[in-house]
Amino acid sequence: MQARLQCLSHTPLKGCFDPEAAIVKEVAGLVDTLRAEVEAFGPEVIYLFWPDHLNGFFLDLMPQFCIGMAAESVGDYQSSAGPLNVPRTLAEACAQAVVDAGIDLGFSYRMQVDHGCAQPLEELTGALDRYPVVPIFINSVAPPVVSFQRARLLGEAVGRFARARGQRALFIGSGGLSHNPPVPQMATATDPEVIARLIDNRNPSPEARAARQARTIAAAEAFTAGTSTLHPLNAEWDRKLMERLAARDWAAIDAYRNADITADAGGSAHEAKTWVAAVAAMDAACAGAWQAEERYYREIPEWIAGFGALSGRSR
Ligand SMILES: O=C(O)/C=C/c1cccc(O)c1O
Numbered sequence: 289m290q291a292r293l294q295c296l297s298h299t300p301l302k303g304c305f306d307p308e309a310a311i312v313k314e315v316a317g318l319v320d321t322l323r324a325e326v327e328a329f330g331p332e333v334i335y336l337f338w339p340d341h342l343n344g345f346f347l348d349l350m351p352q353f354c355i356g357m358a359a360e361s362v363g364d365y366q367s368s369a370g371p372l373n374v375p376r377t378l379a380e381a382c383a384q385a386v387v388d389a390g391i392d393l394g395f396s397y398r399m400q401v402d403h404g405c406a407q408p409l410e411e412l413t414g415a416l417d418r419y420p421v422v423p424i425f426i427n428s429v430a431p432p433v434v435s436f437q438r439a440r441l442l443g444e445a446v447g448r449f450a451r452a453r454g455q456r457a458l459f460i461g462s463g464g465l466s467h468n469p470p471v472p473q474m475a476t477a478t479d480p481e482v483i484a485r486l487i488d489n490r491n492p493s494p495e496a497r498a499a500r501q502a503r504t505i506a507a508a509e510a511f512t513a514g515t516s517t518l519h520p521l522n523a524e525w526d527r528k529l530m531e532r533l534a535a536r537d538w539a540a541i542d543a544y545r546n547a548d549i550t551a552d553a554g555g556s557a558h559e560a561k562t563w564v565a566a567v568a569a570m571d572a573a574c575a576g577a578w579q580a581e582e583r584y585y586r587e588i589p590e591w592i593a594g595f596g597a598l599s600g601r602s603r
């Protein structure tokens with residue numbers, strides 16, 4: 289099976305509040321290289337594990353996992369709006385295989401995706417619709433959330449399906465490592481307007497979207513200045529997780545507890561479940577015959593991100 293893996297941190301703050309020019313250039317160079325590698329590989333299909341940020345999935349009905357049979361990008365921050373190229377029959381067959389494997393998966397024929405899905409697609413392929421993509425959402429911001437172990441099992445089911453299909457496949461995991469951007473939580477929200485937005489804030493006005501983005505930029509400015517109460521980044525946690533993923537140390541990965549993830553690496557570090565699922569999918573698709581490579585890591589407070597990249601190629 290020919291397969292590639294690309295796990296990559298995302299951040300909507302790119303271009304909105306940037307670190308020094310040398311770091312912007314370094315990350316842009318990395319992304320250019322990764323995009324060239326995807327182009328050279330020419331995937332027949334992409335399986336993209338992504339976390340939403342209360343832009344497409346809300347608390348009126350929050351699945352833990354959801355596969356898109358059709359999807360469009362909402363165009364938050366600097367990501368483009370528009371349809372993804374979802375191969376419906378393939379996505380339906382994938383959903384069937386995953387459910388048959390014992391993973392109770394939601395599905396949507398009108399999935400809305402935000403920067404968590406759109407940014408890696410645009411950065412790694414040049415457009416939202418360059419390649420057929422099966423978008424697979426993992427709830428990472430609205431507790432209760434699943435465990436690393438469940439994310440692994442989801443990924444394995446997708447990887448086994450991809451192997452049976454035999455198409456050249458790229459598995460993408462899109463998410464932060466340690467980070468804690470200002471995402472409101474039902475458990476602590478008291479303002480009725482915030483609670484209402486948590487429950488359903490589909491298709492907000494341009495003004496409402498701009499106000500949210502301004503709040504995130506202000507939070508990044510304070511975080512960088514050291515005047516914020518947001519959870520700090522945790523390079524040690526990030527590097528250890530990358531090392532364990534590269535080694536496919538599933539016993540160690542399965543042992544992570546959700547409360548520790550939040551305490552050690554911040555509320556949005558649960559996005560790393562997209563990496564766990566993508567690595568597990570790659571492992572199953574290649575029946576273990578692949579090589580992992582850690583490509584990048586840096587703490588970037590301006591982007592509120594422990595920013596990393598982990599690649600893999602089949603042997
Ligand atoms: O959805 C938002 O408003 C902010 C999301 C965000 C901010 C910083 C880092 C990330 O990985 C994010 O997804």
Ligand SMILES: [Fe+2]
Pocket residue numbers: 298339341404463464556559
């Ligand atoms: Fe995110």
